[in-house]
Amino acid sequence: MSELDTLIQLLAKLPGLGPRSARRAALFLIKRREQVMRPLAAAMQAAAAAVRPCSACGNLDTSDPCAICRDPGRDPAAICVVEDLADLWALERTGAFSGRYHVLGGTLSALDGVGPEELNIARLIARLRPDTELILALNATVEGQTTAYYIADRAAATGARVTRLAQGVPIGGELDYLDEGTLTAALKARREI
Numbered sequence: 001m002s003e004l005d006t007l008i009q010l011l012a013k014l015p016g017l018g019p020r021s022a023r024r025a026a027l028f029l030i031k032r033r034e035q036v037m038r039p040l041a042a043a044m045q046a047a048a049a050a051v052r053p054c055s056a057c058g059n060l061d062t063s064d065p066c067a068i069c070r071d072p073g074r075d076p077a078a079i080c081v082v083e084d085l086a087d088l089w090a091l092e093r094t095g096a097f098s099g100r101y102h103v104l105g106g107t108l109s110a111l112d113g114v115g116p117e118e119l120n121i122a123r124l125i126a127r128l129r130p131d132t133e134l135i136l137a138l139n140a141t142v143e144g145q146t147t148a149y150y151i152a153d154r155a156a157a158t159g160a161r162v163t164r165l166a167q168g169v170p171i172g173g174e175l176d177y178l179d180e181g182t183l184t185a186a187l188k189a190r191r192e193i
Helices: 003-012 019-031 032-050 086-093 121-127 141-156 181-189
Strands: 075-081 100-105 133-136 160-162
Touching: 003 019, 019 181, 075 086, 075 121, 086 100, 086 181, 100 121, 121 141, 133 141
Parallel strands: 075 100, 075 133, 133 160
Antiparallel strands: none
């Protein structure tokens, strides 16, 4: 197999890239070898050597603990639990949360053989104190909700206050286009205005 075939096969493993997109990306990189390909290869090599998971929360950074955990402006009594890094980054983009995070690394799934031991749940429970607010920001899937209930049950013994993200009608959403589960959650989570 040629180096070009190897490049295409590796690019095809990236999320969102199939074989055709991988071929186009490989061609783009080859044509722009000096401007894009070499700097990209150097950046990937540097990231592979330097980026590590934070021992406290599971975020990725070049230092341990990560920048979020080291930030004195962050509220250490508010811990937001997310399934993976993409969720943490999405919440960070909002600028609305000034606490700390905890990345589980997935959700409980009996079908996939993922139990509490495979997730960072024990480390999360060890971080909790009676004055801590534990915010469960897990996806509204069966696995996400199962994981949230499991964590809430485990966290009860610590005395931490457990909350979860609101669920229901999105801003700009039209009721006619929403599924029954979303509408039910919105009705149950209604509040006075």
